[in-house]
Amino acid sequence: MTLELAPRDHAEAVAHFRAQIIGPLVTQEFRHGELRAELRRMSRIRRRPPGASTTRTYGVSTMERWFYAYKRGGLDALRPRRRSDAGHARDLTAAQRSASCSATSGASTPAPRPS
Numbered sequence: 001m002t003l004e005l006a007p008r009d010h011a012e013a014v015a016h017f018r019a020q021i022i023g024p025l026v027t028q029e030f031r032h033g034e035l036r037a038e039l040r041r042m043s044r045i046r047r048r049p050p051g052a053s054t055t056r057t058y059g060v061s062t063m064e065r066w067f068y069a070y071k072r073g074g075l076d077a078l079r080p081r082r083r084s085d086a087g088h089a090r091d092l093t094a095a096q097r098s099a100s101c102s103a104t105s106g107a108s109t110p111a112p113r114p115s
Contacts, residue, residue: 010050013050014049014050014078014080015076016050016075017049017050018070019070019075019078021058021063022063022066025038025039025067026071035064035067036064039060039063039067040060042063043057043058043063066078
């Protein structure tokens with residue numbers, strides 16, 4: 001009998017990945033400033049997220065958010081959440097709309113870049 005512990009979906013794979021990163025922190029006690037120092041050290045380590053072909057680093061604030069989310073809600077709290085603005089276009093200023101329209105209308109001069 002084989003027991004498979006594979007993630008059921010991508011969100012669960014991401015939660016497991018995040019738990020692997022912060023797992024060593026969860027079992028330790030830290031004095032003032034030690035957690036931040038350890039997170040800074042960990043932020044320099046390149047990691048390959050689930051489904052990615054390249055490695056990347058994660059910021060201190062990101063891993064700190066994962067750490068406290070896990071302490072509050074366990075593995076489920078590490079699942080990625082759908083963005084609140086998902087499926088909605090971002091508002092553009094009048095200048096950005098104008099630049100976008102002129103860029104797509106075949107104008108020969110490049111549209112000004114928003115600053």
